[in-house]
Amino acid sequence: MAERLRIVQKYGGTSVGSPDRIRAVAARIKRSYDQGHQIAVVSSAMSGETNRLIALAKDISPNPLPRELDSLVSTGEQVACALVAMALADIGVPAVSLLGHQIRIQTDSSFGRARIRSIDVSRIEQAFAERQVAIVAGFQGVDENLNITTLGRGGSDTSGVALAAALKADVCEILTDVTGVYTTDPRVCPDARKLDRISYDEMLELASLGAKVLQIRSVEIAKRYQVPVHVRSSFDDSEGTWVVPEEKKMEEILVSGVAFERDQAKVTLEGVPDSPGLAASIFVPLSEAGIVIDMIVQNVGVEGRTDLTFTVPQGDLAATKTICERIVSGIGARGVKASPNVAKVSVVGLGMRNHAGVAARMFEVLAQEGINIKMISTSEIKISVIVDADKVDQAVRALHSAFLGPNARSLESPQGA
Amino acid sequence: MAERLRIVQKYGGTSVGSPDRIRAVAARIKRSYDQGHQIAVVSSAMSGETNRLIALAKDISPNPLPRELDSLVSTGEQVACALVAMALADIGVPAVSLLGHQIRIQTDSSFGRARIRSIDVSRIEQAFAERQVAIVAGFQGVDENLNITTLGRGGSDTSGVALAAALKADVCEILTDVTGVYTTDPRVCPDARKLDRISYDEMLELASLGAKVLQIRSVEIAKRYQVPVHVRSSFDDSEGTWVVPEEKKMEEILVSGVAFERDQAKVTLEGVPDSPGLAASIFVPLSEAGIVIDMIVQNVGVEGRTDLTFTVPQGDLAATKTICERIVSGIGARGVKASPNVAKVSVVGLGMRNHAGVAARMFEVLAQEGINIKMISTSEIKISVIVDADKVDQAVRALHSAFLGPNARSLESPQGA
Numbered sequence: 149m150a151e152r153l154r155i156v157q158k159y160g161g162t163s164v165g166s167p168d169r170i171r172a173v174a175a176r177i178k179r180s181y182d183q184g185h186q187i188a189v190v191s192s193a194m195s196g197e198t199n200r201l202i203a204l205a206k207d208i209s210p211n212p213l214p215r216e217l218d219s220l221v222s223t224g225e226q227v228a229c230a231l232v233a234m235a236l237a238d239i240g241v242p243a244v245s246l247l248g249h250q251i252r253i254q255t256d257s258s259f260g261r262a263r264i265r266s267i268d269v270s271r272i273e274q275a276f277a278e279r280q281v282a283i284v285a286g287f288q289g290v291d292e293n294l295n296i297t298t299l300g301r302g303g304s305d306t307s308g309v310a311l312a313a314a315l316k317a318d319v320c321e322i323l324t325d326v327t328g329v330y331t332t333d334p335r336v337c338p339d340a341r342k343l344d345r346i347s348y349d350e351m352l353e354l355a356s357l358g359a360k361v362l363q364i365r366s367v368e369i370a371k372r373y374q375v376p377v378h379v380r381s382s383f384d385d386s387e388g389t390w391v392v393p394e395e396k397k398m399e400e401i402l403v404s405g406v407a408f409e410r411d412q413a414k415v416t417l418e419g420v421p422d423s424p425g426l427a428a429s430i431f432v433p434l435s436e437a438g439i440v441i442d443m444i445v446q447n448v449g450v451e452g453r454t455d456l457t458f459t460v461p462q463g464d465l466a467a468t469k470t471i472c473e474r475i476v477s478g479i480g481a482r483g484v485k486a487s488p489n490v491a492k493v494s495v496v497g498l499g500m501r502n503h504a505g506v507a508a509r510m511f512e513v514l515a516q517e518g519i520n521i522k523m524i525s526t527s528e529i530k531i532s533v534i535v536d537a538d539k540v541d542q543a544v545r546a547l548h549s550a551f552l553g554p555n556a557r558s559l560e561s562p563q564g565a
Numbered sequence: 566m567a568e569r570l571r572i573v574q575k576y577g578g579t580s581v582g583s584p585d586r587i588r589a590v591a592a593r594i595k596r597s598y599d600q601g602h603q604i605a606v607v608s609s610a611m612s613g614e615t616n617r618l619i620a621l622a623k624d625i626s627p628n629p630l631p632r633e634l635d636s637l638v639s640t641g642e643q644v645a646c647a648l649v650a651m652a653l654a655d656i657g658v659p660a661v662s663l664l665g666h667q668i669r670i671q672t673d674s675s676f677g678r679a680r681i682r683s684i685d686v687s688r689i690e691q692a693f694a695e696r697q698v699a700i701v702a703g704f705q706g707v708d709e710n711l712n713i714t715t716l717g718r719g720g721s722d723t724s725g726v727a728l729a730a731a732l733k734a735d736v737c738e739i740l741t742d743v744t745g746v747y748t749t750d751p752r753v754c755p756d757a758r759k760l761d762r763i764s765y766d767e768m769l770e771l772a773s774l775g776a777k778v779l780q781i782r783s784v785e786i787a788k789r790y791q792v793p794v795h796v797r798s799s800f801d802d803s804e805g806t807w808v809v810p811e812e813k814k815m816e817e818i819l820v821s822g823v824a825f826e827r828d829q830a831k832v833t834l835e836g837v838p839d840s841p842g843l844a845a846s847i848f849v850p851l852s853e854a855g856i857v858i859d860m861i862v863q864n865v866g867v868e869g870r871t872d873l874t875f876t877v878p879q880g881d882l883a884a885t886k887t888i889c890e891r892i893v894s895g896i897g898a899r900g901v902k903a904s905p906n907v908a909k910v911s912v913v914g915l916g917m918r919n920h921a922g923v924a925a926r927m928f929e930v931l932a933q934e935g936i937n938i939k940m941i942s943t944s945e946i947k948i949s950v951i952v953d954a955d956k957v958d959q960a961v962r963a964l965h966s967a968f969l970g971p972n973a974r975s976l977e978s979p980q981g982a
Contacts, residue, residue, distance in 0.1 A: 167624040201644070207584040208648050209655040216654075219662055220647035223640035227618070230637035231625050237633075238626040245636055249666050250711050294667050 153318040154186045154276075158286065158308030161195035162325045163382035164228045173382065174235035176323075177281060181241050186276045188315060190286040190308040191232055193224025214259035218288075218298045222248070225285035225304070233283045243281040246271060248288040248296060253307070255289035255297045262289055262297035264306065264369075267314040284311060302363035309366040313373035320375050322362060323382035328389035329354065329361055331552045332406040337545045339553050343404060344387070347394040350404045353496040353530045367391065394498060402499035402506055403551035408544050409492045412442070413465040414522060414534055416457040417472060419482030422449040426479055430456065433471050439464045443492065443525045443532060453482075457523060459534060462488060490522060491540035494532040495547055506551075507531050513550045519543050570735040571603045571693075575703065575725030578612035579742045580799035581645045590799065591652035593740075598658050598698055605689055605699040605732060607725040608649055610641025631676035635705075635715045639665070642702035642721070650700045660698040663688060665705040665713060670724070672706035672714045679706055679714035681723065681786075684731040701728060719780035726783040730790035737792050739779060740799035745806035746771065746778050749823040753958050754965045760821060761804070764811040767821045770913040770947045784808065811915060819916035819923055820968035825961050826909045829859070830882040831939060831951060833874040834889060836899030839866040843896055847873065850888050856881045860909065860942045860949060870899075874940060876951060879905060907939060908957035911949040912964055923968075924948050930967045936960050 157177065164170050180187055201221045205212040212220075229245035236243035251271045255262035275282040286304025289297045299306050305322060312320035327342060329351065334340040346354070348371035355364045361379055370377050370391060380388025398404075420426060427446075434441060444458040460468050465488055472484045500506040510531055514521055519542065523534035535543050550556060574594065581587050597604055618638045622629040629637075646662035653660035668688045672679035692699040703721025706714045716723050722739060729737035744759060746768065751757040763771075765788035772781040778796055787794050787808060797805025815821075837843060844863075851858060861875040877885050882905055889901045917923040927948055931938055936959065940951035952960050967973060 167621070170625060204584070204644070204648065205651060208587060209651045211655075212651045213654045213660075216647040216650045216662055219664070220644055220651075223643050226640050226643075227621070227637055230633040231621065233633045234622060234626045234629045234637075237630045238628075243630075245633055247636070247713075296664075 152184045152186070154188075154315060155180060156188045156190060156308055156312040156315065156317045156320045158190040158304060158320065158322050159192060159232075159382055160304070160322075160324045161192040161197070163323055164191055164193075164232065165195040167231075170228075170231050170235050173232060173323075174239055174241070176382065177232075177236060178239055178241050181281055188272055188282040188284055188311060188317070189232060190284050190304055190311060191225060191228045192286050192304040193221075193228050197224040197227070215295055218259045218262075219296045222285070222288040222296050222298055225287050229283045229285045233281075236281055236283075241281055242279060243283055244275055245283040245285070246275075247285045249290045249294060251284065253284075253289035253310075255291055255299070257291040257293075257295065257297065259295075259297055261300040262291070264289060264299070264310045267311060269311075269314050272315065299365075302366075305363040305366035306369060309369045309373075309375055309377060312375045312377075313369060317375070320370070320377045322377060322379045324361065324379065325382065326361060326379075327381045327384075327386060328379050329391070329405070331404065332544055332548050333408070336408070336541050337406075337548045339545075339548060341552065343389045345390045345392055345395070345398070346404055347398055347498055348391060349394065349529055350398075350496055350498055351391045353494070353527070354405050354407050362391070398498050399502060400499060401497060402503055403495045403497035404499075405496050406544050406548045406552065407494045407496060408540055409442075410537065410540060411462040412459045412490050412492055412534065412537075413462045413468070414457060414459050414487040414490045415465070415468055415472060416455055416485045417476060417481050417483075418455050418485060419453045420456050421480050422452050422454050427456070429479055430472070430475055433475065434460075434468060437467055437471060439468055439471075443523055443534065445523050445525060459490070459492065459523070487522070489537040490534050491537045492532055492534055493540060493543045493547065494530050495551060496530045497551075498529055500531070501528050509550065510547060513546050514543060517542055517546045519546075569601045569603070571605075571732060572597060573605045573607060573725055573729040573732065573734045573737045575607040575721060575737065575739050576609060576649075576799055577721070577739075577741045578609040578614070580740055581608055581610075581649065582612035584648075587645075587648050587652050590649060590740075591656055591658070593799065594649075594653060594698060595656055595658050603693045605701055605728060605734070606649060607701050607703045607721055607728060608642060608645045609703050609721040610638075610645050614641040614644070632712055635676045635679075636713045639702070639705040639713050639715055642704050646700045646702045650698075653698055653700075658698055659696065660700055661692055662700040662702070663692075664702045666707045666711060668701065670701075670706035670727075672708055672716070674708040674710075674712065674714065676712075676714055678717040679708070681706060681716070681727045684728060686728075686731050689732065716782075719783075722780040722783035723786060726786045726790075726792055726794060729792045729794075730786060734792070737787070737794045739794060739796045741778065741796065742799065743778060743796075744798045744801075744803060745796050746808070746822075748821070748969045749961055749965050750825070753825070754823075754962045756962075756965060756970050758969065760806045762807045762809055762812070762815070763821055764815055764915055765808060766811065766946055767815075767913050767915055768808045770911070770944070771822050771824050779808070815915050816919060817916060818914060819920055820912045820914035822913050823961050823965045823969065824911045824913060825957055826859075827954065827957060828879040829876045829907050829909055829951065829954075830879045830885070831874060831876050831904040831907045832882070832885055832889060833872055833902045834893065834898050834900075835872050835902060836870045837873050838897050839869050839871050844873070846896055847889070847892055850892065851877075851885060854884055854888060856885055856888075860940055860951065862940050862942060876907065876909065876940070904939070906954040907951050908954045909949055909951055910957060910960045910964065911947050912968060913947045914968075915946055917948070918945050926967065927964060930963050931960060934959055934963045936963075 233243040233245040252268040272282045286307035377391040650660040650662040669685040689699045703724040794808040
């Protein structure tokens, strides 16, 4: 007989998007249940429901009260959980839905982007003891005054991993509409392959770069509590991608994936005086305006002046320029220059930590393609470059082919520098 | 300056049925708020929402788990309350929505028809102290294990009156799509008039007979805790009908209203042996089949046998006949006879308690109209008769004219017997 496991299964909105799909989810849960496993399910709202509720709120008020908005949108998961429990009962699997207040998914009071502090698993342990499946509402919690909070977009991933940590589950399965984590986006690069295993750190770099399979906060929690996460399709039983603690042999693979982000803009403040505190006087007003800065590069200064370059989402460029032009004279800089159409391409991999050749090879490949590099920034396991927007597909394909393709050249003797 | 009152306002589903109507409700609440009153609002779900959720459940399972069905449908009120609170904030009125679990609307565990045991008003008192409007979700509560329960159809009336009782409110306003309680249905009798005041007992008899303005349980609670209830339109500011403790002068009015119920069926068990326990052997199996018996009449027996007649909703007639035919030989009765097309007409009034003439006058009026009375049953303040279904409108109009019309004959010298 197979091992009895404690499993958390998290289903996304598409997987519970219709009564038929909910029945399919129930059938899938039943298969695991019939194998004797203890199962806690975390469900998102039916696809479209959260947006429908937000639209209703916006119809009432341009700035809905955050507390009330959370109470409103949390109903989406409440509905889905009740329906999943009903569907299970209908095929003979005892099930009970559990909401944020019923199992004290305790969060702070930051409505719309609350962070989980603790989960009281006693009610779920009781369900397990009675051989029930526990259907837990994702995305929601309560603060210490029983106000309903939500965790922000994609928060059900976070609910799933946090619940798996609290339950000391053997695995947190993220069941979604893709079959796993890929080396890059298959729509851009037909050679993209599904990864069997990836480390938390690699996943963090990939997730933040646009492989939107798994919310980044959930990966941070998985890493902190060492929860094995299995990203897989909800529509079939094939193995997906395991997101796991770093393993020795992972370092043998130099590059795990090629990520990219379109619709970026690059802004340069020219001739910024090289004095302390100037960076703050630039980035504080931008941050207060809600603009998210991504890459920042500052060159070594010449004659006490330097150029400071950073990237923002394209949609924020107009606001960014307005703010920068206001700042520029105050700090004695020479001017503002913006490139509205750029993109970011990154290679990510644990292996590059011990191997200097990856950057060199990356720049060589891009040079061979005639692609101009406009900015470079690196972390321990990632190298990112900014290129012209119309070159991003070409760059991704070339880099994927060089590092991950069937004829990827060995890096034992790297060329270039 | 006008008196500062503590007011519970209960809004029905039609009143909060669209964003525009929610804004109108908010504007109405603001008018009361601006007068300095303390206001707790009880909201139903937006009209159609509860049915939508039930249809979703039925699509998943022919027999949805009662606990999950309650958790599912309770989201309707949760959504409406959040939207009302947002709409209030948008016009400068501080408001907070409060759900069953947040103010411990404690019920028993009878899912789908739970009864309220207590309400913890401390959170609402806190809202009042901060000059907030409390928006309380109707229809829902929690049992002692924090399972969500619902109170049954129309349960928001019960929530409203129970909350008014707990808060010792000066009035519970039931804001709805009618302008008050009428002497009879204006669609049947154009002479129908709105009642200014009516006693709890009269309202109980009228409510159970089809004047579906106010759920009967809410009237029972109002009577027990002596909560003044004001049934009025949510669309204008006109006075509606006050449902209040009995007042001396109410007895001067013999008849307050003429109620009726269509779609009834009459069943007679003929030649039932007149022995103890036989009534139970008839009605227990009917009740177990979920059939609601209304009027029951048993005549004095002849030669140890009697005819037993009762009424059921027309839709239950087939099932009733099947059960009766099974019983009939077992109890030694002669047979079953059914009339599928009858209706019930009742006159209700405190005044008839001290005046024997009402029954006589009622029968006289029906006789003058050539309407045959098939069954009679009476309570202290109500007389009901069963007539042919096609005579019900004529009977209502004639009785209304006789007791409540502009030319209603005085009963000082009643005719007939």
